[in-house]
Amino acid sequence: MPTPFRSIIILILVSVLASNSLKAQPKKGEYINASIGLGLNTSYYEEDGGGSGFYAQAEYAKGITKWIGVRSYAGILLTSGDKTNENGDPTEYRISAKAFSLGGKIRVAAPIPYIAPFIESGIGASIGSFQTYTPSTNIKKNGILMHIPVSLGLAVGRKHSVDIAVSYYFYPSMKQISGALAAGISIPINN
Numbered sequence: 001m002p003t004p005f006r007s008i009i010i011l012i013l014v015s016v017l018a019s020n021s022l023k024a025q026p027k028k029g030e031y032i033n034a035s036i037g038l039g040l041n042t043s044y045y046e047e048d049g050g051g052s053g054f055y056a057q058a059e060y061a062k063g064i065t066k067w068i069g070v071r072s073y074a075g076i077l078l079t080s081g082d083k084t085n086e087n088g089d090p091t092e093y094r095i096s097a098k099a100f101s102l103g104g105k106i107r108v109a110a111p112i113p114y115i116a117p118f119i120e121s122g123i124g125a126s127i128g129s130f131q132t133y134t135p136s137t138n139i140k141k142n143g144i145l146m147h148i149p150v151s152l153g154l155a156v157g158r159k160h161s162v163d164i165a166v167s168y169y170f171y172p173s174m175k176q177i178s179g180a181l182a183a184g185i186s187i188p189i190n191n
Contacts, residue, residue: 030189033059033071033163037182039079041095043134044175051096053079055180057167066111071120073149074102077169077178081131093135097178099128101169105149116155118165124149126169132176139174147171147178161186 034057041051057075064070081094103124109116129142153165163186168179 031061031186032189033061033184033186035059035075035163035165035167035180035182035184037180039077039097039178039180041079041081041097041176041178043095043132043137044177045134045136051079051081051094053077055167055182057101057180057182057184061107061186063107067109069107069109070104071107071122072102072104073124074100076100077126077180079178081133092133094131094133095176096131097126097128097171097176099126099130099145099178101126101147101149103147103149105151109155111160114156114158114160116160118151118153118155120149120151120167122149123147124169126171130171130174130176132174137175139176141174145171145173155186159186 037055039053039055055075055077057073059071059073061069061071077097077099079097081096101124103122105120105122107118107120109118124147125144126147127144130145131140147169149167149169151165151167153163156162156164163184165182165184166179167182168177170177
């Protein structure tokens, strides 16, 4: 039986290879999408502690139809644990991630003129250091972890070339959710 890490690598390779023979979404051609935004962390549970920082990601995108597309991605997330809670009181709890991520995902979009709402999900791996220290969880890991990406957003503009999205990475082994509020732009490769 394959290990989870081997399965992740196989899925990523299949996604990258399959994306080379498909049509782009929701426009024709090949695109690189570059996003940047505010990185965020929280635990699976509503507790004190969280984190914020920097997020950047690049995607190679092609579409099967105007509704469904395949994307391979690589990105970086650098967050530190907040020193105060939402009330401004000091907190000793920390949720942080300093990681490089890569993987593959599928986008389902409604190709509406000027605004195309979309949802994405897939599987990926992150390498780096992670900490989830809350009243119910005390986990600290360095190395490679599996994550599940989920994004909700809008591709806007006449050619849907600007993405505005909320992206999440679920880390089951850390009981942590990392994410971002990000904006990106699609750059055509061959048009």
